[in-house]
Amino acid sequence: EHLSNLLISMFGRCGALLDACAVLYRMPTPTVVSWTSLITCFVKNRHDMRAVQIFKDMLKVGVDPNGVTFLAVFNACANIGSLSEGRLIHVCLIEAGLQLDVAIETSLVNMYSQCNSLEEAFVVFNKMHLRNVVTWTSMIAVCARHGHNEEAILLFWHMQAESVEPNELTFTSVITACTSEHDFSCGRLIHILLMLNGLDMDIGIGTALITMYGKCGAMHDAVSVFSNLRSCNLISWTAMMTAYKELEQHEDCLQLYKQMHMKGCNPDIITFTIVLNACASLLAHFEGMHIHMSIAYFGLETDALVASALIDMYGKVGAFLEAYSLFNAVHQRDAVVWSAMISGCISKGDRREGLRLFHQMQKEGMEPD
């Protein structure tokens, strides 16, 4: 039956869920490992509701879950985001009377935070006797995601105090918290820690650092991190361009865009909006048109994000015909597309047209913000 169990998880990896089920149903006496393998299959293929259902079937036929089963099923609850289901299975866990280990408790923490119950996540977290890097990182990331940045930063130092070694994920999460808090001194301190073990050249961490320094106005530091990066990808290029743009170094932003292009790295929606913003600030009509051509080449003209940046750029440089024709070509107009077009009219001095669009926007069911 070890072979059958392996078969189940193998089918799961291939996405052949029906075959996985068939194997289990053909087994004379499926064990807890068989059931758990099947649940894991469904979770991996994002059929989380079904996974929970299978867990219940398993209980019904009298097979007792073990720790691994709970890991899988808490994962499913986390993906569904159903707090009531999660609590119910938490009760099952307690009733099962299993010896809790750090992995089970961490998956509980994660489940509660994914279900938006930071309080319950903390209750579990605070009760834990042993917390490893995954536990701490999970808690830090969750706090940052919920905007509890000070808490995330405090947790990081607490973790240091307990001599748990942070990893790449830990660092990116806590740096993100520093970014949102505009906490330059903490960010710099963490940067120093990173330089001690060479992780400051890691692309993910480096990108987070660039953004942190950019948001804190420390252009010099951002550039130095960028130039020390082990390698570059689209995200790190874009982060650096964003830093330049936000600190009003628009020429440098466009310069970097050209460099990226020369290195053969293709821009995406986010990159385009950033460089278009830079063009708008510089009133660089020609440069903007050039970028517009690239956007058309990639077929991204009617994307709402890109279109609003294009309309904004054309509006600011005074090219209203272009702005208008783009505006008319966008099918999914969100509030930002409308705002970009309306403020284009206003800055041109055409208040009447601006007002007309404002009313038309409401008529089309778009709420102004």
Next chain:
RNA sequence: CCAUAACAGAGGUUC
């Protein structure tokens, strides 16, 4: 030991 926990980093208009 046949199944085994966090999966992070760049985002547009106006303010």
